[in-house]
Amino acid sequence: MQFGLMEELTCxxxxxxxxxxxxxxLSHAARRMGxxxxxxxxxxxxxxxxxxLVHDYPDEWAKVYVGFxxxxxxxxxxxxxxSMTGFAWRRQLASLITLTQGDHQMLMVGRENGIGDGFTVPxxxxxxxxxxxxxxxxxxxxxxxxxxxVAEIIGAFALARARHISGVAPPKSRPVxxxxxxxxxxxxxxxxxxxxxxxxxxxxxxxxxRHLKIARERYDVHCRQALILCALFDGLxxxxxxxxxxxxx
Amino acid sequence: MLDSPTRAPAAPEHAALRAMFAARKQVFIDLLRWDxxxxxxxxxxxxxxxxxxxxxxxxxxxxxxxxxxxLLPTDRPHILGDxxxxxxxxPVPSGPRVREITRFCLDRHQSAAERRSVRDQLVTALAEHAxxxxxxxxxxxxxxxxxxxxxxxxxxxxxxxxxxxxxGRMLAGLHIHIDDRTIEGLKQGGVHEPMALYLAGTEDLAx
Numbered sequence: 001m002q003f004g005l006m007e008e009l010t011c012x013x014x015x016x017x018x019x020x021x022x023x024x025x026l027s028h029a030a031r032r033m034g035x036x037x038x039x040x041x042x043x044x045x046x047x048x049x050x051x052x053l054v055h056d057y058p059d060e061w062a063k064v065y066v067g068f069x070x071x072x073x074x075x076x077x078x079x080x081x082x083s084m085t086g087f088a089w090r091r092q093l094a095s096l097i098t099l100t101q102g103d104h105q106m107l108m109v110g111r112e113n114g115i116g117d118g119f120t121v122p123x124x125x126x127x128x129x130x131x132x133x134x135x136x137x138x139x140x141x142x143x144x145x146x147x148x149x150v151a152e153i154i155g156a157f158a159l160a161r162a163r164h165i166s167g168v169a170p171p172k173s174r175p176v177x178x179x180x181x182x183x184x185x186x187x188x189x190x191x192x193x194x195x196x197x198x199x200x201x202x203x204x205x206x207x208x209x210r211h212l213k214i215a216r217e218r219y220d221v222h223c224r225q226a227l228i229l230c231a232l233f234d235g236l237x238x239x240x241x242x243x244x245x246x247x248x249x
Numbered sequence: 250m251l252d253s254p255t256r257a258p259a260a261p262e263h264a265a266l267r268a269m270f271a272a273r274k275q276v277f278i279d280l281l282r283w284d285x286x287x288x289x290x291x292x293x294x295x296x297x298x299x300x301x302x303x304x305x306x307x308x309x310x311x312x313x314x315x316x317x318x319x320l321l322p323t324d325r326p327h328i329l330g331d332x333x334x335x336x337x338x339x340p341v342p343s344g345p346r347v348r349e350i351t352r353f354c355l356d357r358h359q360s361a362a363e364r365r366s367v368r369d370q371l372v373t374a375l376a377e378h379a380x381x382x383x384x385x386x387x388x389x390x391x392x393x394x395x396x397x398x399x400x401x402x403x404x405x406x407x408x409x410x411x412x413x414x415x416x417g418r419m420l421a422g423l424h425i426h427i428d429d430r431t432i433e434g435l436k437q438g439g440v441h442e443p444m445a446l447y448l449a450g451t452e453d454l455a456x
Contacts, residue, residue, distance in 0.1 A: 003394055007419055010393075014411035084405050084434040123407045125426075153397045157421075160408040164338040240429035 005032065006150045014157040022161055023054045026133070029154050030056075034144035035135040037115070040155075041077075042131035042162040052162045057136075061113035075103035080122035080132040086152040088143055089118045111139045119143055121155025129166075131159045175218035175234070182236055184211040189228045189242045265306045265449040268314035269354070270294050276354050297321055297328065297351065305374050306449040307367060315446055316355050316367040318375060320348040323388065327351075329409075329422055333390050336422030338410040346385040350375065350425075353389075369442035372402055376435060378450070379427040386426050393419040403438020404431050 009029040016022035022040070030038040039055035055062065064070070071077065079087060079096040087096060089107075097103075116139035124130040133155035137143055177185070180201075187197045194212065198205040216222065219230040231237045270292035277283045277293055288294050298319070306317040321327040323343035328351055330341045353371070355364045379387065391399060393412065400406050400423070409422035435441040 006397065007393060010412060011414075011419075014408075083437075084430070085401055085403050085438055124405060125407065149397065149401060152401050156400050156406075157408050157411070160338070160410065164410070235428070238429050 006153055009033075009150070009154050010157050013154055014161055016161055016165075019052055019054050019162075019165055022158065022165065023056070026054065026154075026158055027056050030135050033135065033147040033150055033154075034137075035119075035147075035151075036138050036141070037136045038134065039136075040131070040133045040158055040162060041071075042129060042159060042166060044129045044166055052166050054162075058114035061110060061115055064109065064113060070106060073102060073106065075099060075106065076118070076120055076134065077132065080120055081124075081130065083122055084124075086119055086121040086148060086155065088145075088148070089120070090143075114138055116141060117143050119148055119151050121152050121159070123156055123159045125163070129163060131162060133158045175215075175230075177215055177218060177236065178211075181211045181215045182231075184208050185215050185227060185231045186237045186241055188212060188224060189231070189237055190245055264312060265308060265314070266304070267292070268308070268312070269304065269306050269317045270298075272314045272317065272356050273352055273354050275357050277352070280357060297326075301325055303348075304450065305371065305378060307371055307374070307444075307446045308449055309446055312447075313358075314356050315359065315363075316371040317352070318350055318354070318371060319352040320378075320387075321351055323347040323349055329388050329390050333420065333422060336390060336410050336413060336420060342386055342388050342409070342424055344386075346383060348379075348384050348387055350387050350389040353395075366442060367446070369440045370444055370446060372404075373432075373435060373441050374444060374448055376404065376427060376431050380429075380431070384427060386424065388425070389423050390420055391423055393421065396421045396423055399423060399425075401438065402440045403434040403436070405434065 009025075009032060013022065013025040013029055016025045026038045026040060030036070037055070037057050039053075039057055041051070041053050041055075043051040057065075075093060075097060076089065079093050082096045083092075087093070093099065115136050118134045118136035120132050120134040122130070122132045135151050135155075180203075183201060184197055187200060192200065194208045195205045197208045201208070212224070212227070215231075216227050219227060219234075221227050221230055228237075232239065270288075274287055274291060274293040278285055278287060285293055285295065301322050303320040304317060305320070307315045309315055322345075323330060323341070324345060324347075327349045329336065329349055330343060334341050355368055355371075359367065375387065378384070388409070389399075396408075396412075400408075405426040405428075407424055409424050412419050412421040414420075432441060
């Protein structure tokens with residue numbers, strides 16, 4: 001286990017005072033570990049402007065990615081949401097998410113622009129932010145598997161640093177929902193309509209509609225899907241609450 | 250669905266605790282050379298071993314200590330909050346559902362393979378204990394390379410700030426979030442291991 005190298009690179013990354021220095025530290029770390037490029041993306045959930053993106057991916061790929069706004073469709077990002085620790089793309093992507101035709105195309109375009117295979121370290125802070133730090137190699141090369149453990153640690157500290165540089169989220173008061181409102185949101189997440197929820201809970205449909213409206217206002221969102229996402233991210237309802245119920249029914 | 254852990258059969262009230270304090274002396278003082286006081290030449294006990302502390306102790310069928318951990322409440326004096334707050338970039342995570350994991354101890358008298366298995370059983374027990382008792386977060390101060398292991402177990406674990414060099418050691422503050430994805434994460438991380446030993450918890454040892 002390469003402790004000396006891990007300690008040295010971790011200190012450099014974890015000590016970066018701003019995004020420019022973090023870029024330098026990660027670029028250095030990537031090369032020392034045997035990778036070709038890195039990319040770190042950190043998204044503050046409450047405010048898109050407070051996110052951070054530092055990378056040294058080939059310019060051509062960056063232009064395509066940003067120009068076509070591929071972030072929303074990025075399979076690596078989706079896989080990062082499913083995994084709690086680092087994963088290697090070629091070896092593990094398909095076991096984390098269902099890859100669509102579009103995903104394969106995006107990965108192919110990436111390869112054409114210098115991104116062959118990668119190892120991504122995801123980290124999630126419930127209710128606050130999520131981010132990932134990826135280390136990649138060019139198309140003709142293999143990932144340095146013996147460095148995955150080191151990359152995991154460096155990625156984790158890099159994301160903690162990004163969080164600090166972006167500004168730790170002020171302790172904002174979470175939206176407070178009544179138990180009834182929470183129940184309506186949960187049944188909505190389980191796929192029930194307002195009239196079905198009314199029957200289930202034994203209340204009037206207009207009451208359900210009002211509960212859901214108040215819930216949307218408290219989270220400052222405008223549609224059902226966004227409300228469900230907010231509630232999940234906030235921990236108001238859990239994946240288990242939704243999917244276990246679906247499985248049993 | 251969590252199976253209830255096998256309880257230590259009628260172990261004398263304080264024997265498990267004594268075994269744990271003795272093992273802690275052997276690991277933290279003799280082996281790791283931490284600067285801690287020794288009691289009666291045999292036990293490692295500090296000011297946080299008070300009535301607020303909870304313990305998870307793994308014993309073999311002869312009642313011998315194999316691994317243990319101490320959990321401290323975070324809304325009272327604890328190690329991260331009181332001794333190492335500078336390891337956190339932001340406020341020290343604390344609250345009624347947050348516990349600090351301290352003195353994570355693997356007994357020296359076992360092979361490397363046994364130690365690894367016991368480590369995984371204790372990590373699994375910590376996750377299950379949290380789920381059973383509504384604990385949503387664990388924090389802790391860990392030395393490198395221990396923290397490099399913890400961060401790859403497969404649970405949601407992130408550093409709280411930058412690592413700091415002290416007395417030749419590198420320390421970091423960690424935050425572990427426990428929810429309904431944790432057990433699956435530990436399985437994917439290859440660390441989930443069902444209990445094969447006896448688990449003695451503080452509730453069994455309450456006078």
